[in-house]
Amino acid sequence: MSKQKIVIYGSYGYTGRLIASRAAELYSNVLLSGRNEQKLKKQAAELNLDYLAVDTSDPLRLENLLNDAHLVIHCAGPFIHTWQPILDSCIRNRCHYLDITGEIGVFEGIKARSDEIAEAKIMAMPGVGFDVVPTDCLALYLKKQLPDADHLELAFMGLGGGVSHGTALTMAENLGEGGAVREDGRIKSVPAAYKTRSIDFGERQRTAVTIPWGDVSTGHHTTGIDNITVYTAMKPSAIRWLKLSNWISPILRLDAVRNLAKKWISKKVTGPDSKARETGESYIWGEVKNPGGETITAHLKTPEGYRLTAMTAIHIAQKVLSGDFKPGYQTPASAYGEDLILEIEGTERV
Structure with missing residues (x-):
């Protein structure tokens, strides 16, 4: 070419x-x-x-x-x-x-x-x-450490960053849609905040909650592992809101509600400034488990997500x-x- x-x-x-x-x-x-x-x-x-x-x-x-x-x-x-x-x-x-x-x-x-x-x-x-290069690489690294692994869990935490306008709009587009995990090789729809887990990100311990991150799809292609869950660190108040969203999901899926959220985002959300991008950091955690219960964990530290x-x-x-x-x-x-x-x-x- x-x-x-x-x-x-x-x-x-x-x-x-x-x-x-x-x-x-x-x-x-x-x-x-x-x-x-x-x-x-x-x-x-x-x-x-x-x-x-x-x-x-x-x-x-x-x-x-x-x-x-x-x-x-x-x-x-x-x-x-x-x-x-x-x-x-x-x-x-x-x-x-x-x-x-x-x-x-x-x-x-x-x-x-x-x-x-x-x-x-x-x-x-x-x-x-950021979605999905670091997590995808960590998933394959872990799979090679434990070749018979049949469960993969991934998580990430950002320090000093934020959310861009485009990312926020995508989130608004998916209001009320819940989450997703992979079970027995198939992608499965689950409620928002389906599971929580306390995770040691290396720098600190944080409560993390399940999200429909891209690795639910890509992790299977990369590793062949049939059971995949992805988490992100989140404040308890945000986790409570996610759980509440399951009860009002029909309302959140209304075009009027989503459009209102998009208008607010267009006015208020700009993304991290240059200082936040330069000084922010991201922490990635991963764990694989095989049928015998053996587990291996690993961590990545990267620059701020954007x-x-x-x-x-x-x-x-x-x-x-x-x-x-x-x-x-x-x-x-x-x-x-x-x-x-x-x-x-x-x-x-x-």
Whole structure:
């Protein structure tokens, strides 16, 4: 594949801006894209890059965007609404697909098309950010330590960070939907805050609660483990609210309620500032268990989540651009191994 252009779609969102800025430091052949031409024009001038405004509902414009692109880094969520047309165009144009989703439905949807993706001789790797690079790598590391493991539990905790506008909108989109775990190989819907567990993150002990994190999908592909649960550290008051949400889930699923939440987010949520990104840290915990009850645990320490996302997304893009990729659907660790995360500055495994 001789094409070299990098397309960043959704480049002016919170995380897209971080990725675009990092890409601009390394490459001149970056094309910024998204729906809003005014935001693109301003960003392109700041970074000295080209841009093209494209709506994912316009297949002809998408073709024009990707027909000479080597890869796209898709940053425009909620991804459940945007991944399919972009992947369709990537397959037609033999353009590698990367995104920063954490949505289980997106991972499953792309995995179901792995043969089609491989036939186009490209790689599709959703989840090249904080969700799911560090957890995916830790999962594979643990599986190799205990090869007969049949249960995997993962958890994470952030210190000094926050939530971006786009992440908050995805959360609003899923109000009232509950959680998800994997049991006996199948993804199972469960209530919000299905389980809690006290977890030693290395730096401190925290109460963590189950969430529908991307590893419920990707962990099975990476490790073959049939039972997977993912937790995040959370304050007791937030856990109580999650449990309450199970009782009012029909109300939370109303369009009017979700739209109200989105309006509030649009006014109030901006994401961590540069100081928080530079000083914040994330702690990842993982545990595997085999049928005999033997357990092994391990930890990762990484930079703040959004900073890490920009680092891992560009790091993986660099690998693809150099010809280092596996055709078809891949997870970060299935393509690049459990030590991929250790190639990122500021990470360590304990």
